[in-house]
Amino acid sequence: MTQPRNLIKEFNVDEIRKDFPILTRDVYPGVPLIYLDSTASSQKPIQVIETIERFYRHSYANIHRGIYAVAEEATAYYEEARKKIAKFIGANEPNEIIFTRNTTESINLVAQTWGRMFLREGDTIILTEMEHHSNLVPWQMLAAEKGVILRFIPVDESGFLDLEQYKKLLEFKPKLVAFAQMSNVLGTINPAQEIIELAHQVGAITLIDGAQSVPHYPVNVQDLDADFLAFSGHKMCGPSGIGVLYGKRFLLEAMPPYMGGGDMIKRVTLDSFSTNEIPYKFEAGTPAIAEAVGLGAAVDYLTNIGMDAIIAHEHEVGSYALERLVEIPGVKVYGPDYDKKGAVFSFTLEKVHAHDVSQILDHYGIAVRAGHHCAMPLHEKLGIPATTRASFYLYNKKDEVDQLVEGIYKAKEIFS
Amino acid sequence: MDDLYRELIIDRYKTPLFRGELNPHDISFEDDNPLCGDHIRIDLRVDENGRITEAAFSGEGCAISQASADLLIESVIGKSLDEVKQLTKDDVLDLLGIELGPVRLKCALLSLKVLKAGVYGLGEASDDLVE
Numbered sequence A: 001m002t003q004p005r006n007l008i009k010e011f012n013v014d015e016i017r018k019d020f021p022i023l024t025r026d027v028y029p030g031v032p033l034i035y036l037d038s039t040a041s042s043q044k045p046i047q048v049i050e051t052i053e054r055f056y057r058h059s060y061a062n063i064h065r066g067i068y069a070v071a072e073e074a075t076a077y078y079e080e081a082r083k084k085i086a087k088f089i090g091a092n093e094p095n096e097i098i099f100t101r102n103t104t105e106s107i108n109l110v111a112q113t114w115g116r117m118f119l120r121e122g123d124t125i126i127l128t129e130m131e132h133h134s135n136l137v138p139w140q141m142l143a144a145e146k147g148v149i150l151r152f153i154p155v156d157e158s159g160f161l162d163l164e165q166y167k168k169l170l171e172f173k174p175k176l177v178a179f180a181q182m183s184n185v186l187g188t189i190n191p192a193q194e195i196i197e198l199a200h201q202v203g204a205i206t207l208i209d210g211a212q213s214v215p216h217y218p219v220n221v222q223d224l225d226a227d228f229l230a231f232s233g234h235k236m237c238g239p240s241g242i243g244v245l246y247g248k249r250f251l252l253e254a255m256p257p258y259m260g261g262g263d264m265i266k267r268v269t270l271d272s273f274s275t276n277e278i279p280y281k282f283e284a285g286t287p288a289i290a291e292a293v294g295l296g297a298a299v300d301y302l303t304n305i306g307m308d309a310i311i312a313h314e315h316e317v318g319s320y321a322l323e324r325l326v327e328i329p330g331v332k333v334y335g336p337d338y339d340k341k342g343a344v345f346s347f348t349l350e351k352v353h354a355h356d357v358s359q360i361l362d363h364y365g366i367a368v369r370a371g372h373h374c375a376m377p378l379h380e381k382l383g384i385p386a387t388t389r390a391s392f393y394l395y396n397k398k399d400e401v402d403q404l405v406e407g408i409y410k411a412k413e414i415f416s
Numbered sequence B: 001m002d003d004l005y006r007e008l009i010i011d012r013y014k015t016p017l018f019r020g021e022l023n024p025h026d027i028s029f030e031d032d033n034p035l036c037g038d039h040i041r042i043d044l045r046v047d048e049n050g051r052i053t054e055a056a057f058s059g060e061g062c063a064i065s066q067a068s069a070d071l072l073i074e075s076v077i078g079k080s081l082d083e084v085k086q087l088t089k090d091d092v093l094d095l096l097g098i099e100l101g102p103v104r105l106k107c108a109l110l111s112l113k114v115l116k117a118g119v120y121g122l123g124e125a126s127d128d129l130v131e
């Protein structure tokens, strides 16, 4: 279905940009779009857009059970996408890939099935202080229901997790350790391997929130020995409405179903049902079929370019961005130094509220995000109500950093 | 943009005329705009005829939210509570003299929402107050 992209031998951002139709548009007459909000959601390459269009024009039907050519074709494309994703994250088998709507749903699925079944009153779950609300609130809900205790790995001044404190928390013998591999505010890349190894030593299950890491870095669940990994298609060049939960087979098999309905069953009588095998057990109802196929195309797209090439490019643009941003008087950038973080820069500008900064930047076509970025507890810890966040992906270039910096100077001028 | 950040708005943001708290007060209410972390508290003193004699706001947030609170407070001193109940979104936009997109509109209208919730004596502020 997806046409293999001509292998780019050398990463050429101008060539990459041609794949993203939206990057050619103006936001206001004569003001081109400068998209610096990929942490919230990425833009889509033509390879993904066309795959979805072709699928709807040519191969669409409901999947599974249909005994006719188009339904079989649609099913094959859907399952092919699952295989691509399994390979992309190094899963042992495609059946360990469950399609969900997004990271949020993936995490809720684990909380509501595994969590409800295996956690008891007084059990400990370890999270971190830098979690997105989607890896916090589902556990709070579970804690309220089951009397589970949440404990948090602190974030230090430089934006790193305090691993010494983590080791102390492990003395509570947690049942689960759930953490973001990369922070969507600070950009911090957490040492997933070490966190998981330590968790396993005390018998805990681990869940990685990969919403920010999977789009940008090579992530291999077997190398990491991750038990669960959650991520979203829309942040990795794929469509919205499709996400993934990876889980080790033995865990998924032990878990009860999430939602009841079609596809998740083997047999149903008026009184009872027996559940289908994984992954179907967790995919009740008609799923986001075209979106799954589109995510498969996104994985092809990223793979063909190469995750190593992508991260090298982001590193180049990101280091430049940090260098330029910290030069601006009154700007404070939160999070670690560049070599230990992704290309995400949340900052404050003295005397100007984050919303005013982003409003002024918008005037120059620059799309950034302002607020607490769904991490209110982290902002509270940092002692700030809101930050402006600029983030970079494979299609961003250094010129755009210069424009951003110019825009920030403009904001300073207006509020001076 | 020069329209959006009119001098009046920047001025009132940087040097508000009605920032502060009134203790004691007859009416006080506060609320947040969860989208951006804007926070506004409004205190009122009201005479026996139901007329606002003194008013002040406190809180933090973006220029639009803070300037609109300051301008709104200025406009309601001397008004009766019944008159305040009649205020609408357009009154605030007239005070600001700008047009706003849906997200910034919430910043601009936070102060009116807080004011009306206080005047109506509600437990919680609702967006219906500023439709």
Ligand SMILES: Cc1ncc(COP(=O)(O)O)c(C=O)c1O
Pocket (backbone or CB within 6 Å): A039, A040, A102, A103, A104, A105, A132, A134, A135, A180, A182, A183, A184, A209, A211, A212, A232, A374
């Ligand atoms: C670290 C992190 N976790 C979870 C999420 C939630 O992703 P989604 O909204 O796609 O469920 C995000 C998205 O902003 C994120 O950055």
